Amino acid sequence: MGLEDWEGLLSKYANETEKPFAYYKASSNSSLPVAASKLANDFHDVWWKSDKFSGNREVYAKECINNFSALKIEICEYLKYKSEQPPIEEFVNEIEVLKTAKVDGIITTNWDNFLEGLFDEYKVFVGQEGILFNNFYGVGEIFKIHGCLTQPNSLILTDEDYSGFDEKYAYLSSKLLTFFVEHPVIFIGYSLSDENISQIIESIGKCLSEENLSQLRDRIIIVDWSKEDVEEFTYGNIRVGGSTLQTRVIKTNSFLPVFKALSSLKRRFPAKILRKLKEQVFELVKSNDPKGRVYVSDLENAENDDDLEVVFGVGTISKIQNTKDAVGYIGVNRYHLMRDVVFENGSLDPQQILSVTSKTLPQNSYFPVFKYLSEAERISEHGDVNLDELPQMVRQRAGYTEANFQNAGRVENIREKCPEFDEGIYELYEAHGIKEVVNHTAKMDLNNLNMDEFSKILKLHFDDYMKEGAANQNERSQFGKLICFYDWVKYAPKI
Template structure:
C-alpha cells in the first residue's frame, strides 16, 4: 500500500496529533527527559545530577509514572534554589511579577528556556514550509501535548485553546483549531509537567475525552512525533476508545495513522498495525519515514475547497448567532419570515458589517457592556459601541457607565462620553458608605490578600476589594480577579444575586478608571 492510498481513503482533511519528536526535529529542543536533565544540572553541577533524582523517584510511589515524579522532585529543589540564588534567574519582568504572585519559578524558567531555544533548524526549512502551506487547506486542526509555539508560528489563523480548562469550557468548532492539552509556554502555570499536574489531568480526562470525541469520530488522526508506546498517547486513546463500541472502533481503522521516524529508512513504508487498548483491539496504519516531505506531498492530495480558517469563521459565526440570537459585527441572518426573502429561503451573509447591522447595538445590555471591559467578547469596535450603544445605555443606567477603555481605543470624538469619564473618578465610583467602613479592612492591604482569603464568598470578596483606598488597588491584581470571576461564570452579571452584580460592576468601574481613565 502507498501513502497516497491511505490519504485517499480519508473522508476529510485530517487532524494532526503533534508530538515532541517534531519540535525536536524542527527546533532541536530536548525531549522531556532532556529538559529535566538540563534543570537538574542547574541545581547542582554534577554529571549525575539527573540520575540522583531518578534514583530517588524510582524508590517512591509513582502513580502516573517515573518522569512526573522526577519532575516534582526537581521542581521542589529548583524553586528553593531560585529564591536564594539570583545567578540562575533568567526571567523577564512579566514573569518575575507572576512569580511574585505564586507562579513556580521552575515552570517560568522552563517556559523561558523553551522560548529562547525555539530556533528553526536550517536543514528542515523546506519541510517546515511545506507543512505550513498544508495548514491553509489540507489540515483540519492540531492536537498537541507540546509546550512550545511551533504550531502557532506556522499554522497562521488557527484558533488556540490552552489546557483542559479552556478546552472544556469553550465551544469548539473542530476546524482550524489548535488544542494544547498539556499547556503552553505563553502561560507557564498551565504546563502539565509534575506528578500533581498529571494527577489533575487524569482526573479530568473523561471531560477532555468527551470534548475531543467528535474530532476522533469525524476526522482522520495522524500521530506525528510520538512513539506508539507513549503512555500519554495511550491514555488519551484509551479514554476515547472506552466510550465506543466495537463497530465504532472499526470505523477508526482507516482514520488512525501513526507516523514513525527512522533515520536510516529509504523512502516510505506503509503497513497495518494493531494495538490492544485494554481488551479492545485498535487497528491503524503505520507509516515509517525518514523524509517527512514524502508525507506532506501525499497530504496535498486531500484539501478543502476553502481555507480552513474561513470555514471555522463560518461555523463560529453561525454558532454564536444560534446561541445568542444576536447578529455580530460580521454576520447577518434573514429568516424565512423576512419579507425580503422569497420562496422559503434562508439567507446568511458573513462579511463587513453595514449600517443595518450596527442598529442592533441599540439593544445592547449594560451587563454586556461591562463584561466586555474585561473579556472583550463583543466584536464591534469601540467607535461602534460609543456611537450606537452609549446613548441608550447611559440613560438606562442613571448616567453611570464605564467608558474609559472604549475612549482609549476609539478613533472618533465623543464629547458626551469624555464628559462622563471626567466626572467618574475614584471617589465618584465608590459610595459614602464604603468610605465610612474602610476601618474594617485593618487586616487587608491588597486586592490579592482579600481575594485569596475571601473568594469562597464572592459577595464579601467583591465588596471588600472596593473598600481599599485607591493607592492600594493594584491594577494587575484586580485584572486577575475579574478574569477569574468571568472564567468561572461568563454570565455572572446575569445569573448572580443583585448584591454580587452590583459589586462586580463597581469593580469593573474601578478597573476601567485605574487602567484607562487616569
C-alpha cells in the same frame, strides 16, 4: 528547533541545583514526572535566591503560585528563546511544505509555539480548562492539551500535574471524540508505544461500542519516524480496554512525503473562513425594515475574515412584530431553551420566553422555566414565585419538585448497580458513562451534587443528544429532562 528531549530538558535545570539529574531520576524509580516534581521543589529555592534569575523574578513573581512554578517559568523562557532561532537547515524544506498542509485541527502535547507559527490563523486552545470551557468548531484549531509556554502554570510537567490531568481525562476525551469520529487522525512524532497515544485512543475507545471502535481502524494513522532508510506501510495494534485496535502505521525516515500528501489535499475555502462561518452567532432580522444591505463576496479569495459579514442560512431567532403590547420570538423551541440553560449564551428575553414562547411548546414536554423566572425577577429573595399572567404550562412546571424529574427504579438497586452513585456525579460519570448519569442523577442527594461537574457533563454531551439526528427520540427526551432538572436545582427556590 533543536530542543532536548524531556530528560535532557530536566537535566539542564538540575545543573542549577546541587544534585545531578541522575540523582532525581534514581530517587523517582526512573519516573520522569516524579523526578520533575523533586527537581522543581529544589529549583524553587534556587530561583528565589540566585541573582541569575533576578530578572525573571521581577517579571514573573506573581505567576509563581507554587513550588513547581519557578521551573515551569524558566522552561517557558527557554522555549521562547529557542523558538526565535532560525530552523535547523536540514528541516527547512519539511517546514515550508508543512505550512501548506490542509489540516482541520491539531492536537499536541508540545509546549512550544512552533505550530502556532506555521498555522498563525488557527485558534489556539491551551490546557484542559481551555478546551473544556470554550466552543470549538472542528476546523482551524490547535489544541495544546499539555499546556503552552505562553501560560507557564498550564504546563503538564510534574507527577502532580499528570495526576490532575488524568482525573479530568474523561471530560477531555469526550470533547475530542468528534475529531476521531468525523476526521482521519494522523499521529506524527509519536510511536505506537507512546503513552500519550495509548491514553488518548483508549479514552476515546471507552466512549464507543465495539462496532464503532472497529471503524476507527481506517481513521487512525501513526507516522513512526525511523533512523533507518525505510518507507513502509504496515499495521500495528493498540490495546483499548479489553480489545485490540488495529491501526495503520507509516514507517519513514522523513516526514516530507507525508507533509506533501497533506498539502495536496483540496479545500474549497480557507480554514480561517470555514471557522469564521461556523463561529458566527448572528440575528438575521432585528427590525422589519426591508432595506438591508446585501453583500456578495468570493469566499475562495477572501483575505480578511475580520471584515467578513455573512448571513448563513436562516436566522432561528428573530423579532417578528413591533407593537405596543409585546415582541414575540419566532423559531425559539425547546432546543434553544435547553442550550441557553446549559451554555448560558442565548441572550433570550426571559419575559418573552415565559409569556410567548412557552405557548408554542408541546403540552406534555419538559422545558426549563426556572432560569427565566429568576432572570425576570419573579423569584423573590424569600423564595416566593410570581406567576401572575403567565400561561398554564409555565405555572404547572413552576410547581415541579425533584420527583417530577426522577425515573422509575429504587435507589437501592441503583446503588447495587452503580456503587459510585453516592460519591458524586463525576464519579458516576467516570465509572459508568453518560447513560447512567442521565438515568440516575435526579435521584442523587442534592447536598452531594456538584453543580460545576454537572454543568461540564451537560456541555460535553449536549450535541450528542440534542443535535438533530444525533440520538433517538427517547434519548433526547431523557437528556432534556436532565437539563430541566439542572435548571430546577440551579434556579428553583428550595423550601
